[in-house]
Amino acid sequence: MLENRQGESHEVEIEARVALALARANSKLTGSEADIVRDRIARSIEHRHQLRTLSLENQDEPAHGFDLGFLSRPGPREDAP
Amino acid sequence: MNGVDPAPTFATISDLGLALRSGQTTAVALANEALRRLESTGRAMNAVVTTTTETALALAARADEELANGHDRGALHGIPYGAKDLLAVAGYPTTWGAAPFRNRYIENNAAVVERLEAAGAVLVAKLAMVEFAGGFGYDQPDAAFTGPGRNAWNPERWAGGSSSGSGAAVAAGCVPLAIGSETWGSIHGPAAYNAIIGFRPTYGLVSRHGAMALSWTMDKMGPMAHSVEDCELTLLTLAGHDPRDPSTLHRSAYQCDQRREGFRFATLTGATIGVEAEVADRYHEALRVFHDFGSVDEIRLPELPFDAAAATIISAEAASAFETFLEEGGAAELTALEDRVALLGALSLPAVDYLRALRVRRKAMAAIDELLAPFDAVITPGRATVAPPIDQRFLEEPNDPGARTIDGAANLCGLPGLMMPMGLGRHGLPAAVGLTGRAELDATILAVGIAFQERTGFHREMPPEPAANARDALHPS
Numbered sequence: 386m387l388e389n390r391q392g393e394s395h396e397v398e399i400e401a402r403v404a405l406a407l408a409r410a411n412s413k414l415t416g417s418e419a420d421i422v423r424d425r426i427a428r429s430i431e432h433r434h435q436l437r438t439l440s441l442e443n444q445d446e447p448a449h450g451f452d453l454g455f456l457s458r459p460g461p462r463e464d465a466p
Numbered sequence: 467m468n469g470v471d472p473a474p475t476f477a478t479i480s481d482l483g484l485a486l487r488s489g490q491t492t493a494v495a496l497a498n499e500a501l502r503r504l505e506s507t508g509r510a511m512n513a514v515v516t517t518t519t520e521t522a523l524a525l526a527a528r529a530d531e532e533l534a535n536g537h538d539r540g541a542l543h544g545i546p547y548g549a550k551d552l553l554a555v556a557g558y559p560t561t562w563g564a565a566p567f568r569n570r571y572i573e574n575n576a577a578v579v580e581r582l583e584a585a586g587a588v589l590v591a592k593l594a595m596v597e598f599a600g601g602f603g604y605d606q607p608d609a610a611f612t613g614p615g616r617n618a619w620n621p622e623r624w625a626g627g628s629s630s631g632s633g634a635a636v637a638a639g640c641v642p643l644a645i646g647s648e649t650w651g652s653i654h655g656p657a658a659y660n661a662i663i664g665f666r667p668t669y670g671l672v673s674r675h676g677a678m679a680l681s682w683t684m685d686k687m688g689p690m691a692h693s694v695e696d697c698e699l700t701l702l703t704l705a706g707h708d709p710r711d712p713s714t715l716h717r718s719a720y721q722c723d724q725r726r727e728g729f730r731f732a733t734l735t736g737a738t739i740g741v742e743a744e745v746a747d748r749y750h751e752a753l754r755v756f757h758d759f760g761s762v763d764e765i766r767l768p769e770l771p772f773d774a775a776a777a778t779i780i781s782a783e784a785a786s787a788f789e790t791f792l793e794e795g796g797a798a799e800l801t802a803l804e805d806r807v808a809l810l811g812a813l814s815l816p817a818v819d820y821l822r823a824l825r826v827r828r829k830a831m832a833a834i835d836e837l838l839a840p841f842d843a844v845i846t847p848g849r850a851t852v853a854p855p856i857d858q859r860f861l862e863e864p865n866d867p868g869a870r871t872i873d874g875a876a877n878l879c880g881l882p883g884l885m886m887p888m889g890l891g892r893h894g895l896p897a898a899v900g901l902t903g904r905a906e907l908d909a910t911i912l913a914v915g916i917a918f919q920e921r922t923g924f925h926r927e928m929p930p931e932p933a934a935n936a937r938d939a940l941h942p943s
Contacts, residue, residue, distance in 0.1 A: 402811065402814035402815075405813070406810045409792075409793055418807045422808065433819050437822070438771055441826070445829065447825045447827070448683075448827040
């Protein structure tokens with residue numbers, strides 16, 4: 386079982402995330418299906434731990450793809466105030 | 467594969483072009499042969515979703531008529547090809563490999579289909595793929611409504627995923643060219659397992675417009691063919707800005723790199739940890755070839771969480787791209803059990819985890835670019851093993867925690883990569899060597915690949931079964 390920084394189990398987070406995911410999908414799973422979801426959530430928590438091994442500063446920005454270039458509208462009117 | 471006899475669809479695009487222009491064959495004849503192979507060998511390998519017979523014969527007839535009238539559209543004129551079925555094609559189902567969409571039509575062609583049609587290429591089939599390009603969490607080959615993708619070298623082995631049909635169809639001589647897509651390994655895997663060439667372009671070099679989105683910031687479209695030159699000929703057509711895909715790069719036209727020697731290569735420390743002995747042997751033999759036309763230094767990948775960042779980004783973006791589908795229970799109809807439920811977990815992935823992955827990505831991009839700056843290409847074993855059995859779960863594969871691979875880093879950072887055969891490994895199955903380069907230096911990677919091919923003949927080797935049977939059936943003695 387994965388543990389958080391205080392050495393506690395991640396079971397609470399995993400079960401909470403399973404419940405949230407199932408609520409969003411309005412889904413009921415069999416025991417084996419729920420185990421698959423739990424396993425994938427546990428893996429994502431492990432990934433978070435790995436990501437945290439790299440120190441980030443406040444101004445380290447995401448590599449986003451935000452781009453205004455797709456707006457194909459004309460520029461300001463010449464007679465605008 | 468010199469010349470077009472005895473198996474035209476095993477020939478390279480260049481050889482087929484010569485045959486078309488000299489009158490040895492016609493585009494209609496090539497299309498008909500490709501269609502016949504697709505319906506026999508291709509279907510047997512579960513490599514085909516839909517043959518586009520009506521469109522193919524019309525495009526082929528147009529190509530022949532134009533050539534007869536002196537209108538030559540270039541290297542791809544009259545060349546049959548297949549498209550992974552995540553690319554929209556008007557008039558035919560676009561299934562994304564998923565049973566719920568087996569009868570879904572999208573009435574606009576994908577950008578790559580448009581560009582290939584404008585270049586005179588002839589679409590003959592929409593090729594099978596792992597459902598939703600593998601983004602729903604599959605962990606075994608039987609994860610498509612068309613059945614598990616069978617390997618062209620041994621149908622009891624997996625073709626690789628998620629561009630399984632593209633890889634197997636080219637390798638088995640059904641088509642000389644296919645378009646695949648890669649988010650993390652989906653071009654390279656099938657290319658490696660089937661002994662063909664697979665090229666993953668720099669992210670943004672080829673438009674994703676009209677292609678299924680799995681992960682907007684990681685999806686790439688690329689060619690799969692019998693030679694590196696064929697991949698480059700195709701890339702010349704596919705590369706370019708597309709205002710409908712805001713991620714495409716604003717760059718001048720793609721320029722080929724004519725160098726064939728004097729390259730600077732790097733290998734990775736720990737690259738053969740966890741690699742099958744026979745694959746490692748082929749890799750060391752290949753390295754001796756690379757030494758013939760370049761220097762080789764060893765480098766160490768920085769200890770950054772490349773794979774964790776890539777996995778987190780793909781999960782979050784896939785869950786978002788398919789949010790409504792997941793919430794409406796559409797996944798319940800998928801083929802693989804794990805695909806029906808695994809991505810549900812990503813619906814509750816914290817936004818801060820996704821953003822951390824994107825912040826790590828920026829750091830990773832800078833670090834890997836600095837590492838690769840002195841080199842033209844990093845050489846690695848393409849895959850740790852030969853193609854696994856068709857009924858083997860991935861979790862049963864050997865997984866050495868000490869293994870260092872560049873795949874996650876390369877896909878996370880949008881780097882170009884080339885997969886090429888390097889001989890045979892265990893059970894007579896193909897082994898492959900991979901090349902990775904700096905972002906936007908696609909031409910350099912391809913130049914290295916051409917130089918490697920000129921010194922080896924691995925790309926000319928054809929599978930014994932079932933492709934040879936198909937060839938024999940077409941050319942009885």
